[in-house]
Amino acid sequence: MAHIQQSGVRNRLLKVMTGEDFARLQSHLEPVDLLVDQTLIEANIRTEYLYFLESGLGSITADGTNGRVEIGIIGREGVVGASHVLLGSDRVPYRHFVQMADHALSIRAGIVSAAVDESPTLRKLLLRYVLTEMIQVRQTAIVNATFEIEVRLARWLLMCHDRAEGDELLLKHEFLSMMLGVRRSGVTLAMQQLEGAGRIRARRGRITVLDRELLEEMANGSYGTPEAEYARLIEGA
CATH class of the missing domain: 2.60.120.10 (Jelly Rolls)
Structure with a gap:
């Protein structure tokens, strides 16, 4: 090889x-x-x-x-x-x-x-x-101990978006409740709220980030600390 x-x-x-x-x-x-x-x-x-x-x-x-x-x-x-x-x-x-x-x-x-x-x-x-x-x-x-599910979902989608090739996230819907540690019905409602606000578009097995800036606003400060520490510790930013 x-x-x-x-x-x-x-x-x-x-x-x-x-x-x-x-x-x-x-x-x-x-x-x-x-x-x-x-x-x-x-x-x-x-x-x-x-x-x-x-x-x-x-x-x-x-x-x-x-x-x-x-x-x-x-x-x-x-x-x-x-x-x-x-x-x-x-x-x-x-x-x-x-x-x-x-x-x-x-x-x-x-x-x-x-x-x-x-x-x-x-x-x-x-x-x-x-x-x-x-x-x-x-x-x-x-x-998870501090924020409502909508905020937690916004943070998680931002973390996935960081690691994706583009704005489309290929995620099985059955994974979502497991990822957030909540019931599937709660995830569905949170997803509908983010979609209704124009932050994402959700289709079966496919989530598209439409407005990352709005998604970060929805995350309400919950996103960014580990990412900043990675930049500082690994990449010297």
Whole structure:
């Protein structure tokens, strides 16, 4: 297989690595196409591969007494499976799956662990990314405890929009209530409110962002903190 070239990658973490750090991973990166609802990391099962997403959207979910709830999302800004592997665990009690069809570069978890042990600069970068994941999860907890569903939905759509190729989000409707941890009827009403205000257009399995600025207004300050921290910690903004 021809080596993946750093100049051609779309994953934001791979793009900001030093040339030396990228070279540590380069020959081990394998292009893969991922399907909607495909499991990338199964809960409580040894993690064999990490995935640097190049497009699409990955979701981290937890099972509870009231069903499955999303606790994090990952796009081309990150790497699926990084947090627990880099912190020394070979498994995690959460399922990671594909929510919007992905293209990714897969790599064995052990290769990444070994590279991090060899390179302080790579360790610093990837641990900073782990911190941004933690910030996102904590912000989600704050938002879910503080805001009404319409605000939470607006924030979630903005996060998906950040990771999409354009304004159209291909999202299965049955995922929506799971993502927000509410009943499906509540999601339907919130979606109708956003659509009625001209912020989005919703069709079965397809949501189009019509006015991002209005959607950000609807998010009422709940969106932006993890995104700003990613820019500060990873891209030096």
